[in-house]
Amino acid sequence: MKKTTNIALASAVTGLLALAGTAMTASTAVAAEGKEKCYGVVKAGKNDCATKTSSCAGTSKTDGQKDAFVMVPKGLCDRLVGGDKEAK
Known part of the structure; x- marks a missing residue:
């Protein structure tokens, strides 16, 4: 056994x-x-990966959570309101 x-x-x-x-x-x-991570623009529950406060994708708690990201084409994050290439 x-x-x-x-x-x-x-x-x-x-x-x-x-x-x-x-x-x-x-x-x-x-x-x-040609993609990059864009933090702070994700709707609640739509993040691509784990964050400091959640364990896996799709578990962000609030809209625009500063440590949740979504993959976007390069250059797009700079044009989104609240978008940042680094977690806060």
Whole structure:
């Protein structure tokens, strides 16, 4: 029974590492496509990733939350009211 548990645990850890590698590759690909993070312009619940105060995408609590971002084409963030390229 213990051997089965160790195999299951090793498989789970391997899967998580593979998922993390995929996420890092995807974020690099997005950056290469001419996009940038724009903070402070997201509607509540529409953020793209985790923030200082929430654990995952789609969990921002308020409109215009300063640490929540959305990916936009390069140059667009500068033209949006309240848009900032760095979290506050």
